[in-house]
Amino acid sequence: MNSRKESFFDKVYTIVKKIPYGKVTTYGLIARCLGTPKSARMVGYAMNSSHKFPDIPAHRVVNRNGLLTGRHHFFGSSLMQELLENEGIIIIDNKIENFNNVLWNPSIKN
């Protein structure tokens, strides 16, 4: 049967693409949603590889502290912050304010 399991990366992309506008989520939350809470690291690495794919809002994924740890991987180093601010998210000192307010739980999956 077509039980072709998608790679871990693919699963991550599937969730990241579902992050609604103006919301963010965390690496660990995605990993946990996939059933592998210890793979948070891989989620971040998947984002690194996400540049090869379209429609992957990697800027909406931050670490559990609401800190923009991956900003340095974007074009320039402030693009990530500007993208988020463009969506109405306030960022101070590379950290999201009202983090709990903009946090989106992937478990919802809509």
Add this chain to the structure above:
DNA sequence: TTTCTGACAACAA
């Protein structure tokens, strides 16, 4: 082929 590293987070002491 093996070895190392990498957008994090949980656990142990």
Add this chain to the structure above:
DNA sequence: ATTGTTGCCAGAA
């Protein structure tokens, strides 16, 4: 409370 170690998967040298 903080610090250090472990887990996880994939890609590059």
